Amino acid sequence: MLKDDAGDGELLRQLERRMANGEIGRRGFLRLAGALGVQAALAVTLADRVAAASINPPARGIAAGYDYIVVGAGSAGSVVASRLAEDPARRVLLVEAGSGNIERPTLSSPFSWPANLGSDVDWCYKTVPQAHAQNRVFNYPRGKVVGGSSSINAMIWVWGHASDFDNWEKAGCTGWGFDQVKTVFQKIETCGRKAPAGTRGTQGPMHVGPMAVSSPMNEAFLEACKRQGLGVVPDINAPLQEGTGLMDLSVRDGKRFSVVHGYLLPGLKRDNLTLVTDARVDKLLFEGTRCVGVRLVINGQVRDVRAEQETIVSAGAIDSPRLLMLSGIGPAADLRSVGIAPLVDLPGVGQNLQDHVALPSFVAETWEKGVPGSRLDTHAFFRTDSSSPVIDAQALFIPGVLPPSTLKRDEGYTLWAGLVRPRSRGRVKLLSGEPGGPLHIDPAYLSDPTDLRALMQAAQWCRDIGNSAALASVRKRVHFQPPATRGELAEFVSRSIDSYWHPTSTCAMGVGELAVVSPSLQVRGVSQLRVADASIMPSITSANTNAPSIMIGEKAAQNLIGA
Known part of the structure; x- marks a missing residue:
């Protein structure tokens, strides 16, 4: 309860604490801040700050199962999860191994x-x-925070050369030519x-x-x-x-604008999107060759969480192949050499870096x-x-x-x-x-x-x-x-x-023997599992890779929801 004798500054701080504790939502915060005479633009900034600072929900808020689980809240994963959650009937869990705190000047x-x-x-x-x-x-820096490398990079925004994507399509990746991805890039941006x-x-x-x-x-x-x-x-x-x-x-407005701002914070306003940070995914769970969820480690505690529809791995060009291999998907001989029983012999996993x-x-x-x-x-x-x-x-x-x-x-x-x-x-x-x-x-x-x-x-x-x-x-x-x-x-x-800090292509999309995912980003040899991040590029784009990674997240979401 707000104190009547508190000054306006203390009242505003109490509002921020109440929003951070989940006692009021964003809309309620804006309404009450307006009643205190706070200008609308400042109120929106304060609401975003509180949301960003409290982006890490407690582990007890994780349910036993969801429709979709997305591994990695980086450039592609934040997009996939936020787009999936646009339908309130879909329950989506987004898992991030890094921090949820983006409130620092750097x-x-x-x-x-x-x-x-x-x-x-x-x-x-x-x-x-x-x-x-x-x-x-x-x-070899990689982002260990929500937003992934889009939160720590140099912020250069380049689509890539038209021939990059046309070459993907010529190699068998139907739907990934420049004419198709151009409309996705346009959908992503406000230029x-x-x-x-x-x-x-x-x-x-x-x-x-x-x-x-x-x-x-x-x-x-x-x-x-x-x-x-x-x-x-x-x-x-x-x-x-x-x-x-x-x-x-x-x-x-003179500040970094990452996928956290463009996708994740707006997505987290929806009750059907759950984000957990500082949570490591140790392996993907399978029944036969059907992926049914993930094994999480949170604060040293192990939890298995089921995905009724699909699991989407968006952990980046280093950790996406790592997770597939830890789960038994990869070059069989290499897996056996470290004591992992192969589930699917997929020789392209980790190759083509x-x-x-x-x-x-x-x-x-x-x-x-x-x-x-x-x-x-x-x-x-x-x-x-x-x-x-x-x-x-x-x-x-x-x-x-x-x-x-x-x-x-x-x-x-x-x-x-x-x-x-x-x-x-x-x-x-x-x-x-x-x-x-x-x-x-x-x-x-x-x-x-x-x-x-x-x-x-x-x-x-x-x-x-x-x-x-x-x-x-x-x-x-x-x-x-x-x-x-x-x-x-x-x-x-x-x-x-x-x-240049642009690793790609370690779970390459294609149709050949070394292809890891299909043009719809489904992992070969298993079901209900996709990869969506820079690792799926058959060949690296001809410039900075963040914008193409976000485009890949949008394309993955379109494939999943049939848009």
């Missing part, structure tokens, strides 16, 4: 995202030593940039667009690209095109310090070989200084070169039959020599852009650039590459 600021890497909201995976990258071990009618989404749950304030150095970079023969494209992001231009970012790689390719000191608060928001896509039919490289123009330079952050600019169509293929496999045990993560970077040659060309391209006359007005002196000789350049690339 998870909301568009500028502070690097601080998330290596923190408690990162699974902090590591690769095995990379034989073609001087045996270095790479950090904040001006675009020709019918090209971008205008009423979707994800708010995306260029940054409101951009670095004044961007114009010089765009001019440098033009002089290099690369056109400036008004909207380079959707679909991805050859050229250069401003990025779209999943940002709204693909990832983008990038490396710093130019750093220059500027005459003036950078604009406070400016961030990476301009990129270019180009072909490293003029005979190639499609783009294969991405350049990131960063209005700030990154290693290996020792300049201060705001004293210069950096160019990164990225490979977006890698040919190298790696794998994920179990090293133990124990849930939560160690993993063998091997992206096999540069194992295909074509990737090394392409990255050498991309680094040279960035060096030429960085030294161009168009940037002379801002460039005081060059602090770092790749070597010029071919042998030194090859060594530099192998020494300098780093992950």
